[in-house]
Amino acid sequence: MPDAQTRDDLDNARTHLVVQGEYEVTDDPGVVLSTLLGSCVATCLCDPVARVGGMNHFLLAEGDGSGRFDERYGTYAMEVLINALLKRGARKSRLEAKLFGGAAMAGRMARIGESNCAFALNFLETEAIRLVSSSLGGERARRIRYVPTTGHARLLFVRDELPPLSAAPAGAPQGDVTLF
């Protein structure tokens, strides 16, 4: 059960929506990050000492038809979030992670939820970032509210309110090369 302070954090705050392909980082204690997840995964990271945190919302791209999913966009989504946190004074060794989403939704996106979960768990383990809680998989969409400065989260399973899914992840550049 959330304590009174958590309820206060979550209820009396300005809400910022984090949509697919985007991320948000803040040290403003009056801001709550919110997102709606089907197959996508949201990584919530908080440095409780620096009191700064953030959230990304990603979907691995479908690969080259080999049945594998392209992890480059997931890695990109993680790296931009972590870099933005470090610029705000967070330390990687202090980061605490919460993972949400990755449901097996109907249709051709059924398997991608599982791949998103596996990727996110593997990434955190590889980078030695501590996972403090997660709610992954299943078949239902989730609405998340996250207080980035404290790491408190509230999860609500939702029906009939599925987020729009685009096959290609948005917001990521495409490996542009500049030679000077």
Next chain:
Amino acid sequence: MTLKILAIDDSRTIREMLRLCLVRAGFDVYTAEDGVDGLESLDEVDPDVVITDINMPRLDGFGVISAIRAAESRASLPILVLTTESAAELKERARRSGATGWIVKPFDDVKLVAAIRRIAAM
């Protein structure tokens, strides 16, 4: 002759992705986990090309570029920046510091390998 690449990035995930991509392309790959480690391994590795991230603890990519260019013997060592950053002013700062090129993540294997071959042949 096999090209020796020194890749400097604080993310273990990125280092492993780079290693996989560059070994597959036939390069000898060495990695370092931040700017300080990267500079320390320069003499030992004596690379043909350096790939460096920008945002890293201890010493960032701009520090790496400046330190490499401060040594006369490495005035022409090709340095490729590989970063999530794409702002024009950062690119310009890297160019002025002596970087050879700038690639925005997520990187495309084919484009990265082509860029390395091209700058190594310059």
